[in-house]
Amino acid sequence: xxxxxxxxxxxxxxxxxxWCKRIDAKQYMSDLHxxxxxxxxxxxxxxxxxxxxxxxxxxxxxxxxxxxPDEMHVVKLxxxxxxxxxxxxxxxxxAIELATExxxxxxxxxxxxxxxxxxxxxxxxxxxxxxxxxRKEFIKTNADGEIINAYRMEKQIx
Numbered sequence: 001x002x003x004x005x006x007x008x009x010x011x012x013x014x015x016x017x018x019w020c021k022r023i024d025a026k027q028y029m030s031d032l033h034x035x036x037x038x039x040x041x042x043x044x045x046x047x048x049x050x051x052x053x054x055x056x057x058x059x060x061x062x063x064x065x066x067x068x069p070d071e072m073h074v075v076k077l078x079x080x081x082x083x084x085x086x087x088x089x090x091x092x093x094x095a096i097e098l099a100t101e102x103x104x105x106x107x108x109x110x111x112x113x114x115x116x117x118x119x120x121x122x123x124x125x126x127x128x129x130x131x132x133x134x135r136k137e138f139i140k141t142n143a144d145g146e147i148i149n150a151y152r153m154e155k156q157i158x
Contacts, residue, residue, distance in 0.1 A: 003094040005051035005102060008062060012052055015059060019082025028120050031078050034066045049103045053081070053095040060086050063095045065103040065112065075107055077114040092126045100157065110157050115140075118149040131155050 019025065020032055034048045048066030052059050061081040068074045079095060081087055100112065114132065116123050132153040140148050 001089070001091075002056050003091055003098065004054045004057075005063070005095065005098050006054060008050040008052050008064070012059075012062075015052075015082075016062060019061065019080060022082055023080070023084055025080060028080075028117065028123070032080070034064045034078065047107065048075075049099065049106060051095075051099055051102070053079075053091060055086065055091055060091060061095065063099045065099055065107065065109075067107055067109065068113070071113075073108060073110045075103065075109040075112055077112050087122060092123070093130055096126075096130050104157070112155045112157060114153050115150050116153060118151060124151070124153075127153050 016032065025032055034050055047069075048064055050064040051062065053061040053063055060083055061079065063077070063079040065075040065077055068076055077096065077099075079092055079099075081091055103109070112132070113135075114127065116127065118124075118137070132155045134151045135154045136152045138150055138152065140150060142148055
């Protein structure tokens with residue numbers, strides 16, 4: 001299995017919508033793209049990297065890292081695999097590793113953080129395998145009023 005990354009392009013927005021629908025992404029995650037992107041997929045700032053994950057040349061998901069404005073040298077990770085049959089195969093672990101390596105070329109960070117729903121056990125296993133640790137538990141309310149139990153996970157980058 002060969003995992004590669006290519007830059008996310010505005011023309012990929014329909015593919016992102018398809019992935020979100022296909023896996024019912026809202027049950028797993030609140031952020032479906034970097035916060036620096038508005039609904040028209042227009043970049044509002046330049047402090048992020050955003051990639052399409054490719055498995056053996058086929059687009060299968062997306063991963064991004066974006067700098068947090070209120071935390072120096074910290075980036076937030078987001079990732080989504082858009083096909084149920086591709087989950088649990090190590091694609092996410094490899095994509096996170098590749099995205100981190102590529103992001104270090106343009107972003108200044110020494111720590112990666114993420115928020116994950118406590119019910120998303122597959123993702124939590126992936127993040128733990130990548131070297132992330134759970135730093136705190138918290139509760140948030142999404143836009144629909146749903147209460148979500150989540151973890152903040154972090155990884156130090158040397």
